Amino acid sequence: MLASAAETSSGKPAVTFADQIAPIVFQNCTTCHRPGEAGPFPLTNYAETKKRARLIAEVTSEKSMPPWHPDEGCGEFVGERRLTKDQIAQLQAWANDGAPEGDSARTPSLPKFPEGWRGGKPDIVLTMDAPFEVPADGPDIYRQFVIPTSLTEDAWVQGVEIRSTGTGALHHVLIWLDGTGDARKLDEADPGPGFRKMGFKRTGALGGWAVGGGPRILPDGLAYPLPKGGDVILACHFHPTGKPAPEKIALGIYLAKKPPTRQIVALGLPPVFARGAGLDIPAGEANYVIKDSLTLPVDTDLIAVGAHAHYLGKSMEAVATLPDGTRQTIFRISRWDFNWQDQYVYKTPVRLPAGTRIDATITWDNSSSNPNNPFSPPRRVTWGEESQDEMGSVGFVAVAANSWEHAQLASLSRSKLRGVVGGLLKEGTEGFLAAAKLKQAAEMDANHDGKLSGDEIPEKIRKSRLMNVLDKNGDGALDFEELKSAADAWRPLSRK
Numbered sequence: 001m002l003a004s005a006a007e008t009s010s011g012k013p014a015v016t017f018a019d020q021i022a023p024i025v026f027q028n029c030t031t032c033h034r035p036g037e038a039g040p041f042p043l044t045n046y047a048e049t050k051k052r053a054r055l056i057a058e059v060t061s062e063k064s065m066p067p068w069h070p071d072e073g074c075g076e077f078v079g080e081r082r083l084t085k086d087q088i089a090q091l092q093a094w095a096n097d098g099a100p101e102g103d104s105a106r107t108p109s110l111p112k113f114p115e116g117w118r119g120g121k122p123d124i125v126l127t128m129d130a131p132f133e134v135p136a137d138g139p140d141i142y143r144q145f146v147i148p149t150s151l152t153e154d155a156w157v158q159g160v161e162i163r164s165t166g167t168g169a170l171h172h173v174l175i176w177l178d179g180t181g182d183a184r185k186l187d188e189a190d191p192g193p194g195f196r197k198m199g200f201k202r203t204g205a206l207g208g209w210a211v212g213g214g215p216r217i218l219p220d221g222l223a224y225p226l227p228k229g230g231d232v233i234l235a236c237h238f239h240p241t242g243k244p245a246p247e248k249i250a251l252g253i254y255l256a257k258k259p260p261t262r263q264i265v266a267l268g269l270p271p272v273f274a275r276g277a278g279l280d281i282p283a284g285e286a287n288y289v290i291k292d293s294l295t296l297p298v299d300t301d302l303i304a305v306g307a308h309a310h311y312l313g314k315s316m317e318a319v320a321t322l323p324d325g326t327r328q329t330i331f332r333i334s335r336w337d338f339n340w341q342d343q344y345v346y347k348t349p350v351r352l353p354a355g356t357r358i359d360a361t362i363t364w365d366n367s368s369s370n371p372n373n374p375f376s377p378p379r380r381v382t383w384g385e386e387s388q389d390e391m392g393s394v395g396f397v398a399v400a401a402n403s404w405e406h407a408q409l410a411s412l413s414r415s416k417l418r419g420v421v422g423g424l425l426k427e428g429t430e431g432f433l434a435a436a437k438l439k440q441a442a443e444m445d446a447n448h449d450g451k452l453s454g455d456e457i458p459e460k461i462r463k464s465r466l467m468n469v470l471d472k473n474g475d476g477a478l479d480f481e482e483l484k485s486a487a488d489a490w491r492p493l494s495r496k
């Protein structure tokens, strides 16, 4: 036989590793599936790929690999990872044919993967002062690490990049700012590097990073504010790899050359990951839905979008209805995967005219057919910061198209946050605050010392963050002045 390419029994030219498969795998898989990266096994040569040919055909046809969660056609994003129909079909055909190698001399060489910072040398590098030991096995670990910025002047951050030690255990990082010192205290209270508890006050954010991701740079000269003196918090998700993995993570910060002319605004639907939205998911409920919406007061550019939920999250969607009635799905994840929290930057900012309504829908599955349900049998789940509690939202990074209209967009964001306080009242504090009608408070004041303290305050409030807000002088008790001012401030909200 003189034919240069092998043929299958059907007479069609065979799909071989050398000719078709290696280019697909090296371009789309090897970034993560190589030593030191988070893919659970390497895919860097014929033998490694052949060994998993069937599984590869499976995960690519069901589109779980390469990992990319936003649905096709619902916004276009920087760095999208998708295979074409043809590529998926070739992986199938190759597996069905017994994964032939073909002429190994024709196998392309592995791409040269960048070493060090992919975005070039950062202006600031903040590194954990000691490594965190990720154990060889056991459940996934969520842990926060505090790094002081030691900045003496306010700065503007155009983008960030994360470098792990390369154990492959680091899955994703959300980057928060804390200007209050709260997180430091939590760190001190928790032995070992970092802390586990998720509830600290966040005074800002610098976006996020996930496995396989390069630098995250905001487009159009936009920048995140980084006030001087505060701390950066790296909220990390680790996935044990089978070997002990000491991880010392570095955050590279790329500063903006000049202050941005337009300022970014965070729009959460619902805000604060649905805190105060009455999240209460009955055991067994397979389709629990929460919706939230807002109407843009000014022409707005959507720069980036992210979604958040825990194990019960099922899907999230955001639809824009323009003033002329046109509807546009600007974001959708129809198969939520808790392991892939990410932020997606639109290839071109999505310009929406004033008067556009954005409707977000978040769905949870608390039935036993959700394989990620942490409880078997399912239990009622409410809002909370532990991973077996729930949260959920779609969050946009937005800017007013015209810088002089920034204040109106920022004010929309603030009023959404005030709505959360209203929601908290509905969750059960209403009756308590009515106690600010001093007569009732006087009745609750069992020891008649003119203030409510200890057991006189319902536990639900005593142990909540609301207490920090109510207790203005920080003495751990609520005097009638404090109650009265809280009730005065919030009465209009509870009536809304």
Ligand code: HEC
Residues within 6 Å of the ligand: 025, 028, 029, 030, 031, 032, 033, 038, 039, 040, 052, 055, 056, 059, 060, 065, 066, 067, 081, 083, 211, 212, 213, 339
């Ligand atoms: C962005 C990083 C990344 C890329 C790109 C990537 N993977 Fe993965 N892959 C992972 C991670 C991480 C896991 C472990 C499971 C998880 O976390 O979802 C994984 C798991 C797998 C698994 C095991 C799934 C199972 O059910 O056991 C297969 C097979 C796989 N990948 C194949 C591929 C193939 C084929 C490609 C290219 C078409 C690819 N991956 C691209 C990161 C990646």
